[in-house]
Amino acid sequence: MIDYKLHIPGPVNVSEETYHAMCTPVMGHRSTDFVDLYQSCQPNLQKLFQTKDPVFLSTSSAWGVMEGALRNLCRKKVLCCMCGAFSDKWIDVAKRAGLQADPLQVEWGQHIDPDDLKTQLASGDYDVVTLVHNETSCGMMNPLKEIMDVLREFPDVISIIDTVSSFSVVPIPKDDWGIDVILTGSQKALAMPPGLALFTVSARAFQRAEQTEGRGYYFDFLEFRSNHAKGMTPSTPVIPLIHALNYTLNKIFSEGVENRHQRHSRLNQLVHKWAEGHGFELLPQQQFASKSLTCLKNNLHIDLAGFVKTLRESKKIAIDGGYGKIKGKTFRVSNMGDETDKSIGHLLSSMDEVLEQFLPA
Amino acid sequence: MIDYKLHIPGPVNVSEETYHAMCTPVMGHRSTDFVDLYQSCQPNLQKLFQTKDPVFLSTSSAWGVMEGALRNLCRKKVLCCMCGAFSDKWIDVAKRAGLQADPLQVEWGQHIDPDDLKTQLASGDYDVVTLVHNETSCGMMNPLKEIMDVLREFPDVISIIDTVSSFSVVPIPKDDWGIDVILTGSQKALAMPPGLALFTVSARAFQRAEQTEGRGYYFDFLEFRSNHAKGMTPSTPVIPLIHALNYTLNKIFSEGVENRHQRHSRLNQLVHKWAEGHGFELLPQQQFASKSLTCLKNNLHIDLAGFVKTLRESKKIAIDGGYGKIKGKTFRVSNMGDETDKSIGHLLSSMDEVLEQFLPA
Numbered sequence: 001m002i003d004y005k006l007h008i009p010g011p012v013n014v015s016e017e018t019y020h021a022m023c024t025p026v027m028g029h030r031s032t033d034f035v036d037l038y039q040s041c042q043p044n045l046q047k048l049f050q051t052k053d054p055v056f057l058s059t060s061s062a063w064g065v066m067e068g069a070l071r072n073l074c075r076k077k078v079l080c081c082m083c084g085a086f087s088d089k090w091i092d093v094a095k096r097a098g099l100q101a102d103p104l105q106v107e108w109g110q111h112i113d114p115d116d117l118k119t120q121l122a123s124g125d126y127d128v129v130t131l132v133h134n135e136t137s138c139g140m141m142n143p144l145k146e147i148m149d150v151l152r153e154f155p156d157v158i159s160i161i162d163t164v165s166s167f168s169v170v171p172i173p174k175d176d177w178g179i180d181v182i183l184t185g186s187q188k189a190l191a192m193p194p195g196l197a198l199f200t201v202s203a204r205a206f207q208r209a210e211q212t213e214g215r216g217y218y219f220d221f222l223e224f225r226s227n228h229a230k231g232m233t234p235s236t237p238v239i240p241l242i243h244a245l246n247y248t249l250n251k252i253f254s255e256g257v258e259n260r261h262q263r264h265s266r267l268n269q270l271v272h273k274w275a276e277g278h279g280f281e282l283l284p285q286q287q288f289a290s291k292s293l294t295c296l297k298n299n300l301h302i303d304l305a306g307f308v309k310t311l312r313e314s315k316k317i318a319i320d321g322g323y324g325k326i327k328g329k330t331f332r333v334s335n336m337g338d339e340t341d342k343s344i345g346h347l348l349s350s351m352d353e354v355l356e357q358f359l360p361a
Numbered sequence: 362m363i364d365y366k367l368h369i370p371g372p373v374n375v376s377e378e379t380y381h382a383m384c385t386p387v388m389g390h391r392s393t394d395f396v397d398l399y400q401s402c403q404p405n406l407q408k409l410f411q412t413k414d415p416v417f418l419s420t421s422s423a424w425g426v427m428e429g430a431l432r433n434l435c436r437k438k439v440l441c442c443m444c445g446a447f448s449d450k451w452i453d454v455a456k457r458a459g460l461q462a463d464p465l466q467v468e469w470g471q472h473i474d475p476d477d478l479k480t481q482l483a484s485g486d487y488d489v490v491t492l493v494h495n496e497t498s499c500g501m502m503n504p505l506k507e508i509m510d511v512l513r514e515f516p517d518v519i520s521i522i523d524t525v526s527s528f529s530v531v532p533i534p535k536d537d538w539g540i541d542v543i544l545t546g547s548q549k550a551l552a553m554p555p556g557l558a559l560f561t562v563s564a565r566a567f568q569r570a571e572q573t574e575g576r577g578y579y580f581d582f583l584e585f586r587s588n589h590a591k592g593m594t595p596s597t598p599v600i601p602l603i604h605a606l607n608y609t610l611n612k613i614f615s616e617g618v619e620n621r622h623q624r625h626s627r628l629n630q631l632v633h634k635w636a637e638g639h640g641f642e643l644l645p646q647q648q649f650a651s652k653s654l655t656c657l658k659n660n661l662h663i664d665l666a667g668f669v670k671t672l673r674e675s676k677k678i679a680i681d682g683g684y685g686k687i688k689g690k691t692f693r694v695s696n697m698g699d700e701t702d703k704s705i706g707h708l709l710s711s712m713d714e715v716l717e718q719f720l721p722a
Contacts, residue, residue: 002388011387011600019384022601026372026554027363028679059556060421061596064579071577093578187597193387195420195556195599214459216432218425218580235422236548238556238599239372240383318389 004316007347009136009165009293011187011194012337018192021247022240029239035231037242044249048167048257049182049200051174056224057245058197059238062164062185065197066130067093068219069160069181072209074099076127079120079157081112083142084135085324086162094130098214102126108326109138109283109295114146121154127208128158134166136188137323139295139332140284141166148177158205164188167198168252169264169292169336180205186241189264189292190248191337196241201225265291267335267344274348278355283330293334302358304328310357315350365677368708370497370526370654372548372555373698379553382608383601390600396592398603405610409528409618410543410561412535417585418606419558420599423525423546426558427491428454429580430521430542433570435460437488440481440518442473444503445496446685447523455491463487469687470499470644470656475507482515488569489519495527497549498684500656500693501645502527509538519566525549528559529613530625530653530697541566547602550625550653551609552698557602562586626652628696628705635709639716644691654695663719665689671718676711 006013027033038057045055058065070078070093077100080091085108094101104120106112112131121129129151134141144161151159160181163172167184174182180202187194201209201221209221217223223234252260271294275282280296282289298304308321308331320332333351335344367374388394399418406416419426431439431454438461441452446469455462465481467473473492482490490512495502505522512520521542524533528545535543541563548555562570562582570582578584584595613621632655636643641657643650659665669682669692681693694712696705 002386002394006387006389008389011389011597014387022383023380025363026367026375026548028367028369028372028681029555031679033363059599060425060579061598063596064421064425067577067579096575096581097577098575185597187387193599193601194390194597195602214457216428216458217454218421218428220457235424236372236546236555237422238420238554238602240554240601241556241599318392320389 004312004318006318007334008318008320009188009332009334010336012191012334014191014193015338018244018247022193022244024243026239029232029236034239037246038231038233041242041246041249044253045198048249048252049174050172050176051200053175053200053202054225054228055198055200056228057233057237057242058199058219059195059233059235060197061194062162062183062197063093064219065183065199066090066160066162067097068216069183069199070094070099070128070130071097071219072212072215072221073158073160073181073205074128075208075212076100077102077125078128078130079104079126081117081129081131082106083110083112083138083140084108084132085137087130087132087135090130090132109140111140111284111288112142112147114143114150117147118150118153121150121157126157128160130160130162132162133172134163134290134292136165136293137326138283139290139293140288141170141290143288144172145177148179152178158208165290165292165336168260170261174200186245189336190245192241192244192248195238196245264335267339267341268292268294270341270344270348271333271335274351283326292336293332295330295332298329298331300359302355304331307354307358311351311354315354317347317350365673365679367679368695369679369681370549370693370695371697373552373695375552375554376699379605379608383554383605385604387600390597391593395600398607399592399594402603402607402610405614406559409610409613410535411533411537412561414536414561414563415586415589416559416561417589418594418598418603419560419580420556420594420596421558422555423523423544423558424454425580426544426560427451427523428458429577430544430560431455431460431489431491432458432580433573433576433582434519434521434542434566435489436569436573437461438463438486439489439491440465440487442478442490442492443467444471444473444499444501445469445493446498448491448493448496451491451493470501472501472645472649473503473508475504475511478508479511479514482511482518487518489521491521491523493523494533495524495651495653497526497654498687499644500651500654501649502531502651504649505533506538509540513539519569526651526653526697529621531622535561547606550697553602553605553609556599557606625696628700628702629653629655631702631705631709632694632696635712644687653697654693656691656693659690659692661720663716665692668715668719672712672715676715678708678711
């Protein structure tokens with residue numbers, strides 16, 4: 001049993017109210033009671049995804065949908081925009097699914113340049129692009145609007161955008177920007193436990209899927225669509241997380257989406273100011289820094305593992321000591337979910353106190 | 362919010378203690394706290410699966426693993442044993458995954474005959490066989506021991522056995538019988554909410570997977586194996602259900618597995634006796650009747666939809682009015698999970714009272 005609060009970049013802290021909602025009794029997933037639950041989530045989901053397209057619920061992590069989307073949509077070749085651990089991995093997943101894939105690679109912490117994307121797409125080789133909007137491993141948020149401006153110039157290219165750690169943190173006007181597929185997960189800014197992925201698919205992406213062989217069953221977009229029409233999911237869904245989702249959506253709209261975005265932005269700035277005050281540098285350039293989490297370089301050369309461990313043990317707060325090849329060289333602090341000025345204030349003052357022990361005397 | 366108790370054949374009723382376990386706080390899935398949770402489940406899982414092979418946890422419904430297993434293991438052609446809604450569907454899933462597949466089809470409610478299987482396998486055409494041990498749609502349990510006796514004669518044929526609604530109800534000695542892959546789900550006899558699939562893979566099935574292209578990522582058996590070695594899952598797992606699993610396993614071994622099997626058998630017999638007393642006939646032959654649920658023909662020609670509805674509304678008990686093409690012609694009553702002599706007694710006396718209104722005067 002853990003006795004510390006999560007400020008790692010997912011899973012984040014889950015409220016007691018969310019756990020309580022998860023314990024609403026399960027029902028048969030082909031019953032009218034399930035249809036009621038599913039359909040009561042849908043209008044709020046569409047508002048939150050800023051789309052008229054249906055929003056689907058997948059019992060999986062986001063990776064399932066990231067792989068499934070490629071099997072549904074790629075007939076020629078996928079261009080994978082790569083700028084961190086998760087976007088780098090996507091090209092590997094594409095190849096394992098037997099697909100042709102090329103990289104558009106930048107250094108971890110750098111953003112994808114819309115002009116580079118345009119140049120590579122001009123080859124005409126690609127029918128799908130994958131992009132991780134917010135690279136959680138680097139705390140870097142790609143310039144999605146400018147990237148979508150480029151993608152709209154290529155009407156045969158389908159866009160699959162991973163918004164796992166940016167969804168509900170910043171506005172992502174799906175329909176206005178012409179995004180084809182947006183996918184996200186339950187355990188980041190939505191502040192639910194992991195186990196549920198959410199995604200939405202444009203009409204032209206459905207047209208592509210209709211012509212694609214080997215989509216399989218579990219992640220078949222057309223199965224999701226036909227079951228959605230009945231208020232159901234293709235396979236037995238993770239009902240407790242759908243109860244939690246219903247609760248979470250109501251909470252989000254009771255706060256107001258704009259207020260939610262502003263709160264995340266404000267709390268993120270508090271972490272930035274803390275970093276600046278101590279002389280820690282951001283990994284990404286300031287203008288591409290994530291609003292969901294802060295990824296800081298260990299430019300003060302502190303014993304990072306010791307700092308993270310002491311914070312967890314003495315202050316009961318978990319932050320992250322870096323991911324993959326930048327583990328130990330960076331650390332990450334999440335402000336996603338239900339955080340408040342007070343809770344982030346407590347986090348930062350706790351970090352202050354512990355940091356003192358790790359700075360040169 | 363539902364106000365009735367589930368006696369449908371899954372999801373079944375979930376206890377308050379299980380919900381409570383689900384609310385144990387989530388942790389990072391790459392943390393030592395998660396590794397502790399994962400590894401504390403493993404010995405009990407291996408005992409319950411009667412295997413020395415690792416037992417994997419998939420954040421999906423069983424269908425994900427049913428499709429994934431085929432992508433991992435079929436290089437030539439799969440023979441799908443078909444005897445009800447779920448086993449019939451498996452061949453369709455195989456074809457959608459781009460695989461060659463043939464049916465070994467019997468009528469719904471009939472069992473798969475080991476001799477027929479032997480004849481078809483003797484062609485040498487197949488490298489994988491799929492079998493649903495307990496066809497939930499028909500309440501029919503296949504003679505798995507005799508089927509495995511046949512399969513062991515074909516060392517190049519890998520067996521994938523769906524035990525979704527028989528797992529932990531009857532003994533299935535995986536290693537002794539030489540089963541390659543067993544898979545099950547959380548929401549049947551394990552009496553947890555849906556969202557977690559469990560499966561185990563033999564050494565020779567791993568050898569096959571190592572040689573198979575296009576396994577993908579999300580259900581790649583080799584990914585499960587390499588992460589298992591670290592006490593982790595390939596992708597972010599549905600942590601609340603793993604907490605619930607840990608609780609459930611301890612409860613199962615505190616009752617004793619043999620006692621659990623006997624309890625399911627005894628409670629199942631109570632339902633059979635109730636049926637006999639009213640003149641309802643079993644859909645399957647008596648010797649192939651499931652121990653998990655009872656599927657009865659509507660040979661008394663009652664208003665089945667009315668009976669099911671009245672039972673739910675007046676007695677707050679949900680049973681099932683038939684699945685797929687036998688909806689309305691059959692009804693199903695589950696005795697899976699945490700049921701007791703007392704709870705099944707209450708179910709049957711409630712059914713007695715309601716049935717009176719539906720019998721001819």
